[in-house]
Amino acid sequence: MTAPAPSVKRVLAxxxxxxxxxxxxxxxxxxxxxxxxxxxxxxxxxxxxHSSTNIEEITDYVAEPDCAWxxxxxxxxRGADLVGAVxxxxxxxxxxxxxxxxxxRPGDPRAHAIHASLxxxxxxxxxxxxxxxxxxxxxxxxxxxxxxxANDVPLRVDLExxxxxxxxxxxxxxxxxxxxxxxxRAAEASESSRTPAASGGLPAGYVLRAFRPIESDWRGVHAAxxxxxxxxxxxxxxxxxxxxxxxxxxxxxxxxxxxxEHDGEIVGFVMGSNRYASEDYGYVASIAVLGEHRGKGLAxxxxxxxxxxxxxxxxxxxxxxxxxxxxxxxxxxxESVGMVEDSEFAFFHRSLFR
Numbered sequence: 001m002t003a004p005a006p007s008v009k010r011v012l013a014x015x016x017x018x019x020x021x022x023x024x025x026x027x028x029x030x031x032x033x034x035x036x037x038x039x040x041x042x043x044x045x046x047x048x049x050h051s052s053t054n055i056e057e058i059t060d061y062v063a064e065p066d067c068a069w070x071x072x073x074x075x076x077x078r079g080a081d082l083v084g085a086v087x088x089x090x091x092x093x094x095x096x097x098x099x100x101x102x103x104x105r106p107g108d109p110r111a112h113a114i115h116a117s118l119x120x121x122x123x124x125x126x127x128x129x130x131x132x133x134x135x136x137x138x139x140x141x142x143x144x145x146x147x148x149x150a151n152d153v154p155l156r157v158d159l160e161x162x163x164x165x166x167x168x169x170x171x172x173x174x175x176x177x178x179x180x181x182x183x184x185r186a187a188e189a190s191e192s193s194r195t196p197a198a199s200g201g202l203p204a205g206y207v208l209r210a211f212r213p214i215e216s217d218w219r220g221v222h223a224a225x226x227x228x229x230x231x232x233x234x235x236x237x238x239x240x241x242x243x244x245x246x247x248x249x250x251x252x253x254x255x256x257x258x259x260x261e262h263d264g265e266i267v268g269f270v271m272g273s274n275r276y277a278s279e280d281y282g283y284v285a286s287i288a289v290l291g292e293h294r295g296k297g298l299a300x301x302x303x304x305x306x307x308x309x310x311x312x313x314x315x316x317x318x319x320x321x322x323x324x325x326x327x328x329x330x331x332x333x334x335e336s337v338g339m340v341e342d343s344e345f346a347f348f349h350r351s352l353f354r
Contacts, residue, residue, distance in 0.1 A: 009071055010071070010125065010128065010129075011027050011070055011071055012027070012071060012072055012073065012074045012086070012088060012121070012122065012125050013025045013026050013027040013028075013070070013074035013075070015121045015122075015124050015125045015128075016074050016076070016086070016117055016118060016121035017117065017120075017121060018113075018116070018117050018120070019076060019113070019114070019117045020110045020113045020114070022078055022079075023076055023077065023078050023083070023084075023110070023114070024076070024077050025074050025075065025076050025077075025117075025121075026074070026075055026077065027069075027070035027071075027073070027074060027075070028062055028069055028070055028073030028074065028075055028085070028087075029069075029070065030069075032075055032082070033055055033058050033059050033062075034055060035075075035082040036058055036062070036073075036075065036082065036085055036103075037053060037054065037055050037057075037058045038082075039082050039083075039084075039085060039103050039105060040053045040058060040103060041053050042105060042106055043103055043104075043106060043149070043152075044149075044343075045106075046106035046107075046149075046152070047148075047149025047150075047151060047152055047343065048149060048172075048342065048343035048344075050342070050343075052276045052279040052281055052319070054276065054278045054279055055278070056250060056251050056274070056275075056277070056278055057251060057275050057276065059250060060249040060250050060251045060252075060275070061087065062087060063249070063250075064089065064246070064249070065245060065246065066089040066090045066091055067087055067088065067089055067090075072087060072088045072089065072090065073085065073086070073087045073088075074086050074118070074121070076114055076117075076118065078110075081105075082105075083104065083105045083108055083110070083114060084102075084103060084104045084105070084108075084111075084114040084115075084118060085102075085103045085118070086100055086101065086102050086103070086118035086119070086121070086122050087100070087101045088100045088101075088122050088125065088126070089101075090126075090129060091236070092126070092129060092130055092133060092142055093133060094236060094238060094242065095236045096236040097142045097143040097144065097145050097352070098122075098123075098126035098129075098130075098142055098143070098144045098145065098352050099144075099145040099146065100118075100119065100122040100123075100126075100144065100145070100146050101146065101147070102115055102118050102119055102122075102146060102148075102155060102158075102159075104118075104154070104155070111154050112154060112157075112158055115154065115155055115158035115159075116158055116161075116162075119146075119158060119159065119162050120162070123144060123162070123352065126142075126144060126352050127352055127353060130142060130352060130353075141351055141352060141353050142351075142352045143349050143350070143351065143352065144164070144349070144350050144351065144352040145234075145347070145348065145349055146159055146164060146347075146348045147170075147345050147346060147347045147348060148345070148346055148348075149343065149344070149345060149346070150169065150344040150345060150346045151344075156346065159348050160348075162350070163350040163351075163354055164348035164349065164350045165348060165349060165350065166346050166347065166348055167347055167348065167349045168233055168234075168323060168324070168325065168346075168347040169323075169324040169325070169344060169345065169346060169347070170321055170322065170323055170324060170344070170345045170347060171321070171322055171324050171331070171341045171343070171344055171345075172319060172320070172321050172341070172342055172343040172344075172345075173319065173320055173321075173322060173331075173334050173335075173339040173340060173341055173342065174281075174317050174318070174319040174339060174340060174342045175307065175317060175318050175319075175334075175337060175338045175339040175340070176316065176317050177282075177307060177310060177311050177315060177316055177317055177318060178311075178316045178317075201297055201301075202296065202297055202298065202301055203296050203297075205262050205263055206260060206261065206262050206267075206293075206296065206298065207260070207261050208258055208259070208260055208261075208301055208302065208305055209258070209259060209261065210255075210257070210258060210259075211254055211255075211257035211258065211259050211269070213254050217259065217266070218240075218244060219240060220259070220265070220266035221257070221259065221266060221269050221271075222240050222243050222244070223266070224266050224267060224268060224269055224288060224290055225243070225269070225286065225288055226238075226243075227290055227291075228268070228288035228289060228290050228291065229288060231291070231328075232323065232326070232328075233323055233325075233326075234347075250274075251273055251274040251275045251277070252273060252274075252285075253272060253273055253274045254271075256271070256272025256273065256274075256282075256306070256309065256313075257269060257270065257271050257272060258270050258272075258302055258305050258306060258309075260289065260293075260298045260301070260302055262293060267289065267290045267293040267298070268287075268288060268289035268290065268293060268298045268299065268302060269286070269287070269288060269302070270284060270286070270287040270302040270303060270305070270306045271284070271285040271286040271287070272284065272285070272306055272309065272310070273285040276319065277315070280314065280315055280316045280317075281315055281316065281317045281318070281319050282306070282307070282309075282310030282313065282315035282317065282318040282319070283318070283319055283320065284303070284306055284318065284319070284320035285320075287299060287302055287303060287306075287320070287330075289302075294328065299330075299333055300333060300336065300337065303333070303334070303337055304337060306318065307337065318339075319342075320334070320339075321345075322334060324344075
């Protein structure tokens, strides 16, 4: 499903109303990145006791094509203090729905009112954009999506009041590399990644190699990703050009990508990223193996090779996010290489229209 964007691009902040007295909404600006990073870090610490959110990550986050800075991110200020924000991601034209991330300063006495204003404004904007694109009653109405830390009771309450229902749990998992156990695992991974078919225990015909930034590899990873994630929750494939555009962020780093080949065809991959590099963490942005090639040790070999490379880059840990009920058993795979859960997120859906 594709459609042109609305002919008049509206600014989300202009649709945020009913804020408490003394509060004002305005569009996100480049100079607000530091303040939004601080707000997100405060939400992290309240939610799980730690934070690796950083300025580079937030810059990429609000600059994504589906958000586009001032059009899709609104900030709420009380005087000179940033006390709230909402960031939306417009996936309406590509079948991925309307996503909104809502922030309010933890413990703020007006947090519920700030949440309410931001959620309601974001939903109104989503409905406007949908109506501006689609008038065909045969097209299914889109889903609105949001999330929060599993223990963020104020935001959960405010989402549920507006018809959101929890549909999934996600974990962030982490393995420390600079420890006796971590370095031992990384050393073993480094040896197996050099000769994957032999010491890595992979069947004949399979090899691991570095991603090459050439057309055939780009298309090979895209094809593998599109096929491998079809059985995953909430996945909507993107056309190659759209997907390729999303690999251009400042923290994306294809030099950290590793692919698995079978008879010259890319059948799996792991994408490393600099999302948390400023915090000295390696990040697995994505890892996948085609269904017919699962059960052969490819995913474990890819993950261990990624961890070994993270050690060479000086990262102290490798982290990733995972659907806690992933049907491929991903959580068991990550636990098998020493990863443990270090935070939990609840994911919510509702119809954009009621």
